[in-house]
Amino acid sequence: MDALHSKLPSLPLSLREEILTMGIRQAVPAGTELLREGQYVKVIPLVLDGLVKVFSRYEDRELLLYYIEPVESCVMSFSAGLWNLPSKVFAITEEESDLLLLPVQHVNEWVRKYPTLNQLFFGQFNKRYEDLLFTIHQVLFQRMDERLLTYLRERADRLGTNLLDLRHHQIARELGTAREVISRVLKKLEQEKWVIQHQHGIEVVTR
Amino acid sequence: MDALHSKLPSLPLSLREEILTMGIRQAVPAGTELLREGQYVKVIPLVLDGLVKVFSRYEDRELLLYYIEPVESCVMSFSAGLWNLPSKVFAITEEESDLLLLPVQHVNEWVRKYPTLNQLFFGQFNKRYEDLLFTIHQVLFQRMDERLLTYLRERADRLGTNLLDLRHHQIARELGTAREVISRVLKKLEQEKWVIQHQHGIEVVTR
DNA sequence: GGAATGCAGTGACCAAAGTCACCGGACTCA
DNA sequence: TGAGTCCGGTGACTTTGGTCACTGCATTCC
Numbered sequence: 001m002d003a004l005h006s007k008l009p010s011l012p013l014s015l016r017e018e019i020l021t022m023g024i025r026q027a028v029p030a031g032t033e034l035l036r037e038g039q040y041v042k043v044i045p046l047v048l049d050g051l052v053k054v055f056s057r058y059e060d061r062e063l064l065l066y067y068i069e070p071v072e073s074c075v076m077s078f079s080a081g082l083w084n085l086p087s088k089v090f091a092i093t094e095e096e097s098d099l100l101l102l103p104v105q106h107v108n109e110w111v112r113k114y115p116t117l118n119q120l121f122f123g124q125f126n127k128r129y130e131d132l133l134f135t136i137h138q139v140l141f142q143r144m145d146e147r148l149l150t151y152l153r154e155r156a157d158r159l160g161t162n163l164l165d166l167r168h169h170q171i172a173r174e175l176g177t178a179r180e181v182i183s184r185v186l187k188k189l190e191q192e193k194w195v196i197q198h199q200h201g202i203e204v205v206t207r
Numbered sequence: 208m209d210a211l212h213s214k215l216p217s218l219p220l221s222l223r224e225e226i227l228t229m230g231i232r233q234a235v236p237a238g239t240e241l242l243r244e245g246q247y248v249k250v251i252p253l254v255l256d257g258l259v260k261v262f263s264r265y266e267d268r269e270l271l272l273y274y275i276e277p278v279e280s281c282v283m284s285f286s287a288g289l290w291n292l293p294s295k296v297f298a299i300t301e302e303e304s305d306l307l308l309l310p311v312q313h314v315n316e317w318v319r320k321y322p323t324l325n326q327l328f329f330g331q332f333n334k335r336y337e338d339l340l341f342t343i344h345q346v347l348f349q350r351m352d353e354r355l356l357t358y359l360r361e362r363a364d365r366l367g368t369n370l371l372d373l374r375h376h377q378i379a380r381e382l383g384t385a386r387e388v389i390s391r392v393l394k395k396l397e398q399e400k401w402v403i404q405h406q407h408g409i410e411v412v413t414r
Numbered sequence: 415g416g417a418a419t420g421c422a423g424t425g426a427c428c429a430a431a432g433t434c435a436c437c438g439g440a441c442t443c444a
Numbered sequence: 445t446g447a448g449t450c451c452g453g454t455g456a457c458t459t460t461g462g463t464c465a466c467t468g469c470a471t472t473c474c
Contacts, residue, residue: 056340056343056344058344058347058348059348061347061348063343063347065340065343075332075333075336076336078329078333079329079333079336082329083333088337088340089340111322111325112322115318115319115322115325118318118322118325121329122285122286122289122328122332125282125329125332125333125336126282126285126286126290126332128336129282129283129286129332129335129336129339130295132336132339132340132343133263133272133295133296133339135343136263136270136272136339136342136343136346137263137265139343139346139347140265140268140270140346140383141265141266141268141383143459143460143461144460144461167420167421167422168421168422169420169421169422176347176348177461177462178461178462178463179421179422180422180423180424180461180462180463180464181460181461181462183422183423183424184423184424184461185461186422187423187424197422199470350429350430350431351430351431374450374451374452375451375452376450376451376452384431384432385431385432385433386451386452387431387432387433387434387452387453387454388430388431388432390452390453390454391431391453391454392431393452394453394454404452406440
């Protein structure tokens, strides 16, 4: 339970203690939906461990916007929670994750009482803003082969392995396209020696 | 000079006075570049009057991200200014505009001294986050005809007129596409009676 | 063993959008 | 008045990516 202290050393001790008493610690399995479009939010989740994906959805297509890594939070939940607005994205745990749920009324107090908390929130907003900029860039200016390779490399970096256990249809959903497209492009990337497709995974060739 | 008082009544009087003494009031003509990619920022501009466009650029294509309207600011300048990071977007005045330039070191103090200022900053971050979400949505999930019509309507609403004086190539740049595409799609929209093209402008047909 | 299921491969086709080349009208300005 | 420039229109073509239909594996589960 002292994880918070080591992970957020920048916050005042008294705030960390308040957070620990008021916050609800929760372990959630992989694949749990944390936030749905149109939903109102009463707790702000802080990811202590694990990984959460944030998506935009339209009809039956979706697009991965960004990942929330440990000791980060979801800015959509800030605005949705603090101003009681409906969410415009949905979020799902990618791995089994350890969350700290912060009830919004307390967060409202803390923001007033502890100005340093604002620094943290600003940082999060800024990170997500940059993530979205990057995503826009990819979607508008890059072709599928580039986007796919960037996606695979980013994932390999994050997981610390070149062997990615991924289904084509998973990739397609995250990139907002169709399974066949991924199969086709992946084959092209393989011919160009950027990746190797094994029976149970895709190997990203190190440069 | 009392514009600020009437326009930002939510801020404490003493802060507004500080802003007025430390901020630099500046009128800039239309088409002035305020922020360039890679640039470091020493003042945070607050738009008092006029209109500023914010773009993402890649090679020789660009994409309009959002507009900054009166009594709004640019979140890219927050992060670029307050953390001394290079900008990833560029901004240009669309109309002649009246700006209030806030030197970053003072803003840093104000943020600490006046917690209400944080509310304003949060609001701005949230607005831009939503703008970017909307843009992603348009770019990935909508076809050009939809995007173009949405763009024209939004613009007509903002300017309060159905008659838009726009060049095809301007539109193309803002939507990140080519002039010919706009010409083609505009013709289709005209055939479908959504717009009428006049000699000197495009009329958006009211629904 | 056989049916069902999930996954990937693939060819054919289509639609959207990007590109190229070229035209002609309007306007400007020297 | 004639050259230059800006603007929009357009046909032809290409590329990219989305869709459809169908195949062949594995694996799993009765």
